[in-house]
Amino acid sequence: MAGQERDLTNRDDSRPVRVHIDNVKKVYNGRNGEMVALNGVSLDIHDNEFICVVGPSGCGKSTLLNIIAGLLQPTSGKVVCDDKEVTGTGTERGVVFQQYALFPWLTVKKNVMFALEMRGVKGKAAAEEAMKYLAMVDLVKFADHFPKELSGGMKQRVAIARAYAAEPQVLLMDEPFGALDAQTRAQLQTELLETWEKEKKTCFFITHDVEEAIILAQKVVIMSARPGRIKDIVDVNIPYPRTQETKLTPEFNELKNHIWSQVYQEYLEVRK
Amino acid sequence: MNTKNQKGSLADRIPKRVWLLISFLAAMLLWYILSLIPATSRAFPNQVVVLESIKTMLDRGVLFTDLASSLISVLLGYALGFVIALPVAILMAWYKPVRYIIEPWIQFIRNIPPLAYVPLIVIAAGVGRKPQVIVITIACFLIMCVTIYQGVINVDETLIKAARVLGATDKDIFIRVIAPATLPFILTAVRLGASVALTTLIAAESTGAVAGLGMRIRSLNNSFESAPMLLYIIIIGIIGITIEKLIKYLERRLTSWQDKREI
Numbered sequence: 195m196a197g198q199e200r201d202l203t204n205r206d207d208s209r210p211v212r213v214h215i216d217n218v219k220k221v222y223n224g225r226n227g228e229m230v231a232l233n234g235v236s237l238d239i240h241d242n243e244f245i246c247v248v249g250p251s252g253c254g255k256s257t258l259l260n261i262i263a264g265l266l267q268p269t270s271g272k273v274v275c276d277d278k279e280v281t282g283t284g285t286e287r288g289v290v291f292q293q294y295a296l297f298p299w300l301t302v303k304k305n306v307m308f309a310l311e312m313r314g315v316k317g318k319a320a321a322e323e324a325m326k327y328l329a330m331v332d333l334v335k336f337a338d339h340f341p342k343e344l345s346g347g348m349k350q351r352v353a354i355a356r357a358y359a360a361e362p363q364v365l366l367m368d369e370p371f372g373a374l375d376a377q378t379r380a381q382l383q384t385e386l387l388e389t390w391e392k393e394k395k396t397c398f399f400i401t402h403d404v405e406e407a408i409i410l411a412q413k414v415v416i417m418s419a420r421p422g423r424i425k426d427i428v429d430v431n432i433p434y435p436r437t438q439e440t441k442l443t444p445e446f447n448e449l450k451n452h453i454w455s456q457v458y459q460e461y462l463e464v465r466k
Numbered sequence: 467m468n469t470k471n472q473k474g475s476l477a478d479r480i481p482k483r484v485w486l487l488i489s490f491l492a493a494m495l496l497w498y499i500l501s502l503i504p505a506t507s508r509a510f511p512n513q514v515v516v517l518e519s520i521k522t523m524l525d526r527g528v529l530f531t532d533l534a535s536s537l538i539s540v541l542l543g544y545a546l547g548f549v550i551a552l553p554v555a556i557l558m559a560w561y562k563p564v565r566y567i568i569e570p571w572i573q574f575i576r577n578i579p580p581l582a583y584v585p586l587i588v589i590a591a592g593v594g595r596k597p598q599v600i601v602i603t604i605a606c607f608l609i610m611c612v613t614i615y616q617g618v619i620n621v622d623e624t625l626i627k628a629a630r631v632l633g634a635t636d637k638d639i640f641i642r643v644i645a646p647a648t649l650p651f652i653l654t655a656v657r658l659g660a661s662v663a664l665t666t667l668i669a670a671e672s673t674g675a676v677a678g679l680g681m682r683i684r685s686l687n688n689s690f691e692s693a694p695m696l697l698y699i700i701i702i703g704i705i706g707i708t709i710e711k712l713i714k715y716l717e718r719r720l721t722s723w724q725d726k727r728e729i
Contacts, residue, residue, distance in 0.1 A: 264631075265631070283630045283631045283633075284633075289628070291628060295625055297628075299723045312629075341723075360631075360632050
């Protein structure tokens with residue numbers, strides 16, 4: 195049921211909690227004084243959950259992801275992952291960046307091996323396992339290519355394979371398809387859905403694309419404009435498997451209108 | 467870059483090697499013309515005379531000693547400059563106080579021609595090999611330090627983040643991310659340093675050197691022997707271009723992974 199009033203911390207879910215975000219606030223000190231990026235954000239991420247966060251640019255959604263990843267420290271509040279407070283990065287929280295962040299001096303295979311070696315898989319075993327992850331994203335043929343020889347979509351698939359290779363508990367994805375053209379983006383969404391349905395890896399996915407959020411997620415978190423807060427959480431009760439055709443169904447469009455109008459309100463707030 | 471094989475202009479249809487040959491012949495012709503014009507003929511004796519001066523210098527027994535002496539100074543100064551520049555550049559990139567204290571002086575000294583401070587170095591270090599090496603070291607250090615420092619601070623921060631979230635320690639990040647990411651800049655520094663080492667040679671050997679290409683040019687100047695002078699100048703040029711080509715080859719081999727970049 196779209197848009198129903200609910201607890202805005204996502205605590206009303208019976209699955210075990212993987213990441214617990216508790217009253218997180220983030221203030222940046224810039225040249226023009228203080229800027230409150232996030233204010234009082236609380237949210238639970240459960241096992242096997244696929245959450246998408248949407249909001250206008252500058253609503254602090256990337257900041258939130260970086261805080262969960264441990265790449266940024268909150269000004270106040272805390273993030274707890276597996277009963278441990280997050281104070282820095284950890285391999286149980288994998289990140290896929292919008293800019294791919296592949297090591298350009300390593301081949302595709304060696305990029306994936308980097309993740310494996312960091313968790314202690316060495317030599318031949320690492321090479322073999324890397325191929326498994328490349329098979330997952332259908333890039334076995336490109337194992338010995340350098341990133342510069344790949345298209346944007348292929349680069350991001352390598353980055354996803356690398357993130358999976360680290361075997362994280364949660365996958366944090368920061369607008370991973372934001373820099374891709376519409377077709378490639380649709381293709382990668384489909385692939386990500388297939389992988390998720392197989393592995394059910396907990397996924398926290400940031401996007402500014404409402405359609406992308408609905409096609410992927412079980413729950414869409416809508417964030418308000420600066421300072422970022424959680425404005426609403428919308429359940430996406432469309433059964434998996436979903437495909438690009440799902441975007442043509444009435445339920446999809448109903449949700450899209452509902453979420454889009456809320457995001458648009460926030461967009462107007464920003465413009466003021 | 468923008469060429470299509472079938473429909474290229476004349477410039478594109480002629481192979482690079484042929485262009486090189488044309489360029490060479492054009493320079494030879496210009497040289498020859500200069501040797502005919504009375505006003506320039508004393509400074510530019512023709513090719514035959516210059517080639518003959520090889521024998522003159524061999525007979526005097528100085529050609530190889532000069533060559534050896536200069537190469538030793540250049541290599542020593544260059545190597546020392548690099549060995550000092552690398553850690554200093556990294557420290558400057560990592561620790562702001564180090565940067566704020568050192569960088570202004572590097573920029574300041576970099577703009578002073580080495581010839582200007584050579585006398586001070588001679589006063590401090592005496593004559594002989596030592597001041598030569600010091601002058602070249604300073605010049606190489608300055609250019610290499612600036613270049614490597616630029617490389618280290620320009621390492622894409624997302625790559626460091628990516629490594630960190632994959633579980634990399636500081637040591638992993640230094641060895642497996644920062645070092646390879648900086649390598650192209652280090653190689654550029656190595657190339658620029660080589661060129662600076664050679665261009666500093668004359669200044670370095672004006673410290674009372676007893677042999678050397680730069681020292682010899684100055685001494686030939688006193689006796690107005692322009693043919694061997696021109697020979698020595700050409701030798702320095704040949705050494706320079708050879709080193710540059712070698713390093714460029716190395717760059718292509720070691721950094722083929724990166725998108726094309728020229729400095």
